[in-house]
Amino acid sequence: MIKDNLTNIYKELPSEVKLVAVSKFHPIEAIVEAYEAGQRTFGESRPQEFEKKMQWLSAKRPDILSNAEFQFIGHLQTNKLKMVLPYVSMVQSVDSVHLLEAVDKWGRDNGRQVDILLEMHLGAEETKQGFAEDELLDIMFRLSDGKYSGVNVRGLMGMATNTEDESTVDADFERIDSYMAYLVDLFPELEGFDQLSIGMSGDWKIAIRHGATMVRIGTAIFGERA
Ligand SMILES: *Cc1c(COP(=O)(O)O)cnc(C)c1O
Numbered sequence: 001m002i003k004d005n006l007t008n009i010y011k012e013l014p015s016e017v018k019l020v021a022v023s024k025f026h027p028i029e030a031i032v033e034a035y036e037a038g039q040r041t042f043g044e045s046r047p048q049e050f051e052k053k054m055q056w057l058s059a060k061r062p063d064i065l066s067n068a069e070f071q072f073i074g075h076l077q078t079n080k081l082k083m084v085l086p087y088v089s090m091v092q093s094v095d096s097v098h099l100l101e102a103v104d105k106w107g108r109d110n111g112r113q114v115d116i117l118l119e120m121h122l123g124a125e126e127t128k129q130g131f132a133e134d135e136l137l138d139i140m141f142r143l144s145d146g147k148y149s150g151v152n153v154r155g156l157m158g159m160a161t162n163t164e165d166e167s168t169v170d171a172d173f174e175r176i177d178s179y180m181a182y183l184v185d186l187f188p189e190l191e192g193f194d195q196l197s198i199g200m201s202g203d204w205k206i207a208i209r210h211g212a213t214m215v216r217i218g219t220a221i222f223g224e225r226a
Pocket residue numbers: 022024045073074159200201202216217218219220
């Protein structure tokens with residue numbers, strides 16, 4: 001089942017777009033099954049659950065820990081960094097300066113440069129996390145100054161409005177895609193700044209049309225969350 005779902009997505013996914021399989025709320029067996037089917041990139045969004053899964057893998061399936069990569073895609077409180085950062089290849093969901101500075105400090109303290117994406121506020125929902133354009137610009141200037149040596153900013157992440165109305169989703173993705181292009185142009189010195197993470201189960205095909213380099217898909221791979 002998971003294998004068929006992955007096969008169907010990969011059939012339509014351009015080869016240069018990375019599929020992040022979002023396994024949050026699903027048991028560790030789901031990750032193992034997707035791994036056996038060939039999936040190598042996973043996304044998780046709850047620190048406690050994530051840490052438990054990583055501990056299970058390190059005890060029972062260290063091969064998965066070393067061959068797969070795990071990205072954090074959910075809201076992250078700074079007091080939970082230690083549960084998350086040792087295991088991740090990227091934090092996609094940096095949504096405040098406070099978090100940015102905490103991840104940077106953790107990176108410097110641990111001799112690492114943590115790959116991050118800055119989350120841009122897109123959807124109409126007020127509760128959604130993320131930076132406005134002017135805040136992003138401000139942070140990008142600071143990042144380009146080399147002030148944050150513990151992080152490596154790789155691009156932007158965004159979530160479109162949760163709606164059936166395709167034109168709204170289209171407009172959200174268009175906004176982040178053009179802002180990404182603007183930033184790439186403005187900060188050529190930030191060489192690794194080339195990743196755009198947009199698109200989930202319901203809207204990833206639209207995201208592809210707007211320059212997604214990563215899509216984050218949960219339900220369409222693993223089924224409904226418990
Ligand atoms: C849960 C989640 C996803 C996956 O959502 P689906 O609709 O199940 O594909 C993608 N991105 C983020 C940030 C999420 O929290």
